[in-house]
Amino acid sequence: MPVIRIPTDNVAEGDRLIRYQDEQGRERTVPLLRLQVNVLIGRDPTRGSPDERKPRRAILDTGAPLTVFPKHRWQSFADEIVRLPLVGDQNPIGRAGGRQFSYFLGRVWVGAVDPFERRLPAVPVLAQFREDDIPAGEPLPPILLGLWGGILEGRTLTRWPTVERYDPDMPTLESFGQWWHLSDP
């Protein structure tokens, strides 16, 4: 049962902090959590062959219907993508993070790794490959790993509640009350 852990990263800092007063009048802050996964693009190498796939950061987003690769990330592995034509006269227009984008549909093999140097085998992933250029000055979007047709297919995603505040392997990594892991059956 290969398995990886998925840490929760808190991206709440500076002007993105949400502060509020609770019912007892104490000021509190809201952690803004991301499920961070590193991905390997391409099929797993055969036994004994060198593995030159580079771990790339991505966000596991179960609220995203499909996996989405922004242009500035997929351009470096364009030759790994099999393009799949849309049927009929559909407009290849997608939406993520409140932004509309043009895309092409394609399939690419994606493996997943965690910060503890473990991996899950690569699986074929159906994804939207964004074709829009992000204007200078605007933040570059991350790779989103979506709910269907992606690295979650046939696998178990588990959220384990915990009161252990810090990770036993990485003491600076906070749990935020949850340990996540993704495993093959």
Next chain:
Amino acid sequence: MPEQLEPPATEVAAPPVAGDVAATGATGGSVRELVDRAPEEAGEAVAANEKAWQAALRAKANAEPALGKRLKAAGLIGTPISSGSDFLWDPDDVLEVGPVQKEVIRDLNWGQEQFARGAFDAYRGQLVAIVNKTVLGVGRDEGQLVAEAVAKTGVAPHRVAIFDVDSGEF
């Protein structure tokens, strides 16, 4: 409900509650200041504190197996995850990444630590090229960043870690 236990007999300060400004002293927090000033010492203090709590809980669990089961089920204790756990997975089944990938992951982990400390705040929404815990470039073009890092260090392109700094938007 999780089992309620007395704190360990040894003097151990409870870690501050996540998001509890009162526990950290002020908005922005003394903990953050401590991390900025001395990140390694802060990490060690947290780890030592947490380990003491865990050791006390595990001692109770070992003495009373029935209590131990409830503590595990409640998530109050657990053996270190990477070394295996009977309620998570068998460590013998784990697939490891290759040696170069391990180096890239360590650089990405380092990038994550810098991000958590606020050291990458100026780079939000951009890409950072890292090799051996050294920032070699910041920009928006992955190919260009990799080429520059290769030219500076002589490493293979797949050895260059590209850390995309989260913009914090959601």
